[in-house]
Structure formats: structure tokens, C-alpha cells
Amino acid sequence: MKIIKPIIAIAFLAIALTSCTEEDNDPINLAENPLEEFNLLTTIEANAHKIEVYSDQDQYTVGYNELFYRIKDQNTDNYVSNAEIVQTPIMHMTSMMHSCPKSDIIKTEDLGVYRGFTVFQMPGNAEEHWELNLEYTLDGQTFTASERIAVKAPKDDKRRVASFMGADDKRYVVAMMPMAPAVKVNDFAAMVFTMENMMQFPAVPDHFLKIDPRMPGMGNHSSPNNEDLTYDAATGTYKGKLSLTMTGYWKINLQLIDPQGTVLKGEEVTEDNEASSLFFELEF
Structure with a gap:
């Protein structure tokens, strides 16, 4: 059973105001993945970190997407629980670039797991594509990472x-x-x-x-x-x-x-x- 319950919009802000505790800095047990029943959509390796992006869907889909993040420190092989993450999806079109509606990314009750949402307005294609850009801060140091992602129409092709x-x-x-x-x-x-x-x-x-x-x-x-x-x-x-x-x-x-x-x-x-x-x- 999935233990992470979906949340939206203003609920993100309330949790975001919760302060960190000393417990937040404890190493995360690699044997326990609270997202194991979700689908791993993307892994980005940058800055000696491995950033994992999960969803209950098996693809990035046109419309509303709830996304979950984990960041592994590849030097210690531990997941971090004290990160601040900002997401900026960018659609690279033939003549312009634009983003999409998106939320803040906040900590969940599960240590090392963060979540937010995006609303993709259109799918990518051979000439135009989406890129997921992340800026994250750990212990006062800010990093950036990005990865091209495949956003597809819903499998039932229905408008949402x-x-x-x-x-x-x-x-x-x-x-x-x-x-x-x-x-x-x-x-x-x-x-x-x-x-x-x-x-x-x-x-x-x-x-x-x-x-x-x-x-x-x-x-x-x-x-x-x-x-x-x-x-x-x-x-x-x-x-x-x-x-x-x-x-x-x-x-x-x-x-x-x-x-x-x-x-x-x-x-x-x-x-x-x-x-x-x-x-x-x-x-x-």
C-alpha cells in the first residue's frame, strides 16, 4: 500500500513552514524506500548527487502530475533530508521557451522524500521537448541539475x-x-x-x-x-x-x-x- 497521500496547492505551503529537526539530518536507511510502489520516471546525476523523480503514473503526462523527489549523496550513499528544492520545467519550442503551472516542492512526513506538482500543457515531440530544471540547496550550498524529459499525451487520449x-x-x-x-x-x-x-x-x-x-x-x-x-x-x-x-x-x-x-x-x-x-x- 502506498503510504504517501496526495496533496495539492495550499497544503504544500503549510508543510513547507514546518522547521527542520535534528532528526532530519540523520542518514536515511537505503534498505527502506517509501516510494518503492511508485514509478521511477527520471534519475539525474549531477554535483555528486543522484536525484530521483517518482510518480504514481508511469510517464510524465499532459495535465496534472504529482511528483516525488529523493536526493542521494553519492559520496556517502545516503539520501538527504535537509534539501530545499525549486523546480522549473521548460518547454523548448522551435521559436520560444515557456514553463508551466507548478508548485513549491516541500518535505513529506517520510524523511528524504519531497513532493510537488506540475501541470504540463502540451506533449513533447521530435522537434520540441520539455526539460526539468532543478535548483537545490544543501547545507547552504546551491546546486543546479537538469534533464530532458518525455511528456506524453494521456494513454486514453482524453483531455484533462x-x-x-x-x-x-x-x-x-x-x-x-x-x-x-x-x-x-x-x-x-x-x-x-x-x-x-x-x-x-x-x-x-x-x-x-x-x-x-x-x-x-x-x-x-x-x-x-x-x-x-x-x-x-x-x-x-x-x-x-x-x-x-x-x-x-x-x-x-x-x-x-x-x-x-x-x-x-x-x-x-x-x-x-x-x-x-x-x-x-x-x-x-
């Missing part, structure tokens, strides 16, 4: 993230949080970011996400008891309810609305308009 220009001339990234859909009223969550510049994507805390789930292959019917998504400061996500009345393919039509009630992106589903231009997809 959207990047777009809003009606207010700001660019937004909206990402669906991981979920295990079932025939019931499901908890449903998303994150909303705006692009301040090519490298900074701060979270947006005061908007709304209207949802209208439909089954295009079944007469485009909807479902009862859905709840639109509103911002939850405790988690940094937008939370609501998603009613799924049967298995199959669902299009989760969305509208992003600002505090003044202006629709920034997305359209209502009507008899004359079968889908919104802003949506997520599910199939189960």
Missing part, C-alpha cells in the same frame, strides 16, 4: 487540461484533478492558473467553473445533481460534484467565469450548441 486566451485577454490554464470516476455523484476538482509571463503561472483563487456533463454518444444527455466548482482555499482547488449516471464516454462542458459574472471561456450547451469550446473528457 486546457490552455486558452480568455475574454479578458489573459491566458489561462485549467486542469482537471485526478479522480476515479464511478456511476454516482463524484467529488470533482480542478485547478485554474493564469499566465503572468512565459515562466510564471500563478493560481487564480476567485473565479468559478460551471460544469455540464454530457454523453455525446447517447443523445447528448446530461445528469442530475451536479454542482458547479467553487474555490476551496484549504486545497487551492475548485471543488464541486460530478454526476455520472452510466459508464461510457463523457464530455465535461465547462465555463470559466470571473467574480463579476463575465464568462471568460466556454458556452452553454443548448439544442443549437451541443458542446462548449472548453471541456474535459472522461471514459470509464
Whole structure:
């Protein structure tokens, strides 16, 4: 059983404020890996350190990715528990470079394990690729490391993230949080970011996400008891309810609305308009 529980957004900040203890500097037993049931995505060797990046997924995926880090001191063969890590994923395109929404990286309850998240807006390809850049500080000394990574589309090819220009001339990234859909009223969550510049994507805390789930292959019917998504400061996500009345393919039509009630992106589903231009997809 995985012992590390996923966390998001503001929860990272609370743990980040926890001070180090003397116990933090103890060598980490190599025989015990709290991430052994996760997938090792990347190993970066630099500065006499080996940096391991884990995920519960088996690839870097377009959309939300929770990532776990460990740093081994190759001189002592021990994992360090007193590091401060900053991540900066960079997309190298043919004509420009940009980053993506990302969190701080914080310590977990497991010594030597750190975690954060990234939201990749697009996959890499033969000409364009993502690079994971890390800056980390140990005992007052700062190091850098980087590695090219392969970010791929979800294996089911369903949309879980959207990047777009809003009606207010700001660019937004909206990402669906991981979920295990079932025939019931499901908890449903998303994150909303705006692009301040090519490298900074701060979270947006005061908007709304209207949802209208439909089954295009079944007469485009909807479902009862859905709840639109509103911002939850405790988690940094937008939370609501998603009613799924049967298995199959669902299009989760969305509208992003600002505090003044202006629709920034997305359209209502009507008899004359079968889908919104802003949506997520599910199939189960």
C-alpha cells in the first residue's frame, strides 16, 4: 500500500513552514524506500548527487502530475533530508521557451522524500521537448541539475487540461484533478492558473467553473445533481460534484467565469450548441 497521500496547492505551503529537526539530518536507511510502489520516471546525476523523480503514473503526462523527489549523496550513499528544492520545467519550442503551472516542492512526513506538482500543457515531440530544471540547496550550498524529459499525451487520449486566451485577454490554464470516476455523484476538482509571463503561472483563487456533463454518444444527455466548482482555499482547488449516471464516454462542458459574472471561456450547451469550446473528457 502506498503510504504517501496526495496533496495539492495550499497544503504544500503549510508543510513547507514546518522547521527542520535534528532528526532530519540523520542518514536515511537505503534498505527502506517509501516510494518503492511508485514509478521511477527520471534519475539525474549531477554535483555528486543522484536525484530521483517518482510518480504514481508511469510517464510524465499532459495535465496534472504529482511528483516525488529523493536526493542521494553519492559520496556517502545516503539520501538527504535537509534539501530545499525549486523546480522549473521548460518547454523548448522551435521559436520560444515557456514553463508551466507548478508548485513549491516541500518535505513529506517520510524523511528524504519531497513532493510537488506540475501541470504540463502540451506533449513533447521530435522537434520540441520539455526539460526539468532543478535548483537545490544543501547545507547552504546551491546546486543546479537538469534533464530532458518525455511528456506524453494521456494513454486514453482524453483531455484533462486546457490552455486558452480568455475574454479578458489573459491566458489561462485549467486542469482537471485526478479522480476515479464511478456511476454516482463524484467529488470533482480542478485547478485554474493564469499566465503572468512565459515562466510564471500563478493560481487564480476567485473565479468559478460551471460544469455540464454530457454523453455525446447517447443523445447528448446530461445528469442530475451536479454542482458547479467553487474555490476551496484549504486545497487551492475548485471543488464541486460530478454526476455520472452510466459508464461510457463523457464530455465535461465547462465555463470559466470571473467574480463579476463575465464568462471568460466556454458556452452553454443548448439544442443549437451541443458542446462548449472548453471541456474535459472522461471514459470509464
